[in-house]
Amino acid sequence: MSKLWSGRFQKETDCLVEDFHSSISFDKRLYKYDIKGSIAHAQMLGRTGIISAAESEELVRGLEEVLSDIDGGRVEFTVSAEDIHMNVEQLLTAKVGEVGKKLHTARSRNDQVALDIRMYVKDEIDQVGALLRQLQADLLSLAEKHMDTVMPGYTHLQRAQPVTFAHHLLAYCQMFGRDEARLRDCRRRTDEMPLGAGALAGTTFPLDREFVADQLGFSSITWNSLDAVSDRDFAVEFTAAASLIMVHLSRFCEEIILWSTAEFDFIELDDAYSTGSSMMPQKKNPDVAELIRGKSGRVFGDLQALLTMLKGLPLAYNKDMQEDKESLFDAVDTVKKCLLVFGRMINTMRVKKDNMAAAAKGGFTCATDLADYLVRKGVPFREAHAVVGKAVFYCLEQARNLEQLSLEEYKKFSPLVEEDVYEAINIKCCVEARRLTGGPAAKAVIDAIDKIRQRLAGGKASSR
Ligand code: ARG
Numbered sequence: 103m104s105k106l107w108s109g110r111f112q113k114e115t116d117c118l119v120e121d122f123h124s125s126i127s128f129d130k131r132l133y134k135y136d137i138k139g140s141i142a143h144a145q146m147l148g149r150t151g152i153i154s155a156a157e158s159e160e161l162v163r164g165l166e167e168v169l170s171d172i173d174g175g176r177v178e179f180t181v182s183a184e185d186i187h188m189n190v191e192q193l194l195t196a197k198v199g200e201v202g203k204k205l206h207t208a209r210s211r212n213d214q215v216a217l218d219i220r221m222y223v224k225d226e227i228d229q230v231g232a233l234l235r236q237l238q239a240d241l242l243s244l245a246e247k248h249m250d251t252v253m254p255g256y257t258h259l260q261r262a263q264p265v266t267f268a269h270h271l272l273a274y275c276q277m278f279g280r281d282e283a284r285l286r287d288c289r290r291r292t293d294e295m296p297l298g299a300g301a302l303a304g305t306t307f308p309l310d311r312e313f314v315a316d317q318l319g320f321s322s323i324t325w326n327s328l329d330a331v332s333d334r335d336f337a338v339e340f341t342a343a344a345s346l347i348m349v350h351l352s353r354f355c356e357e358i359i360l361w362s363t364a365e366f367d368f369i370e371l372d373d374a375y376s377t378g379s380s381m382m383p384q385k386k387n388p389d390v391a392e393l394i395r396g397k398s399g400r401v402f403g404d405l406q407a408l409l410t411m412l413k414g415l416p417l418a419y420n421k422d423m424q425e426d427k428e429s430l431f432d433a434v435d436t437v438k439k440c441l442l443v444f445g446r447m448i449n450t451m452r453v454k455k456d457n458m459a460a461a462a463k464g465g466f467t468c469a470t471d472l473a474d475y476l477v478r479k480g481v482p483f484r485e486a487h488a489v490v491g492k493a494v495f496y497c498l499e500q501a502r503n504l505e506q507l508s509l510e511e512y513k514k515f516s517p518l519v520e521e522d523v524y525e526a527i528n529i530k531c532c533v534e535a536r537r538l539t540g541g542p543a544a545k546a547v548i549d550a551i552d553k554i555r556q557r558l559a560g561g562k563a564s565s566r
Pocket of ligand 1: 125129185211212215419421423425495
């Protein structure tokens with residue numbers, strides 16, 4: 103079949119080139135958006151009198167049929183029609199005849215593809231946002247079960263101060279909350295309707311752009327035709343937001359991998375979310391967590407590909423931009439799959455509370471509390487720090503911990519130490535004493551949970 107643009111050509115496209123420049127193999131994923139956009143365009147052409155009402159109705163009917171044919175798997179796309187836009191137009195013309203050739207009046211594939219991807223990104227943002235909200239809800243439920251599960255908090259992966267498992271989980275909840283907010287923010291900028299930009303310089307026809315925006319659920323229209331067809335910022339922003347989601351998932355996965363080692367032994371992953379070794383019969387590996395950690399690299403690569411593709415392009419549309427899709431689609435698919443499987447993995451893991459508590463008791467995690475105790479007795483912090491440092495060294499030499507020192511031994515380090523020191527360095531008391539907003543004490547954690555719940559309840563309503 104001859105090309106929709108073949109008028110000024112004398113020769114056929116080389117078959118190698120035909121395959122090379124065709125995007126139908128991947129942009130067919132956009133068919134619903136493409137057809138919805140074309141229906142709105144056809145309706146608008148009728149309303150403005152650019153085509154007749156009967157022609158407009160004919161086009162809409164034809165497009166609806168094409169949509170149901172594709173939905174029903176009754177369509178074979180062709181590489182010779184290049185991309186989803188020309189495939190749909192060709193299918194339409196085959197169905198409705200001559201009038202099909204009027205659909206592309208006052209439109210270019212450049213503004214058409216910009217429209218399709220914007221619609222696609224908006225929908226995917228809603229879906230990824232829902233997954234992020236579900237994950238936060240799962241983390242909240244898990245946190246509520248572990249308000250008093252004490253575990254060591256780390257810096258430099260060295261035991262530092264005691265926290266609770268609930269507090270640790272809520273740290274990730276905050277990250278996923280920001281990820282969701284970032285996506286909502288990106289959605290606002292994606293939500294501009296570009297049709298009417300034409301190939302680059304708009305069109306001479308009196309289009310009703312607001313009508314089209316309204317029909318397609320956009321809250322505004324683009325304000326510069328060159329920008330409208332050249333801009334892929336929203337795809338970059340989405341992929342950057344997806345990259346951060348992957349960073350957060352990947353860090354969490356790294357901890358899950360560490361925690362499930364015999365060395366940490368803080369959790370056990372469910373059999374359904376672990377895999378075995380082909381050679382070593384005893385192995386139970388955290389492959390799911392490792393794979394999510396590994397897949398973060400793909401999404402960062404997608405972001406890099408998009409940025410590099412755009413950086414040298416003169417205005418307006420350039421064919422390089424066809425390369426936006428595979429990166430964007432890959433980022434969408436990867437982040438969605440990872441969020442889904444990650445949630446299930448943590449919902450089913452077994453938390454070994456006693457091992458966490460035992461680890462929190464070792465490693466002198468109450469040392470800061472001992473220094474703070476001395477500060478309350480009037481010792482300047484820097485001096486208290488040195489005194490406790492000496493006491494820690496003394497313990498290390500004797501393989502004991504701070505709770506095991508007698509009052510007499512303490513008095514040698516500071517005469518100000520009294521019987522009440524044992525309460526001050528009791529691990530649970532150390533946690534409970536940190537009740538400032540944002541801290542690990544049960545009271546602060548309950549407040550933090552409330553705050554997240556309020557945000558989740560409100561977020562649903564305002565995400566549209
Ligand atoms: N398949 C193209 C893309 O995805 C559609 C726009 C083509 N425009 C053009 N002038 N060749 O970017």
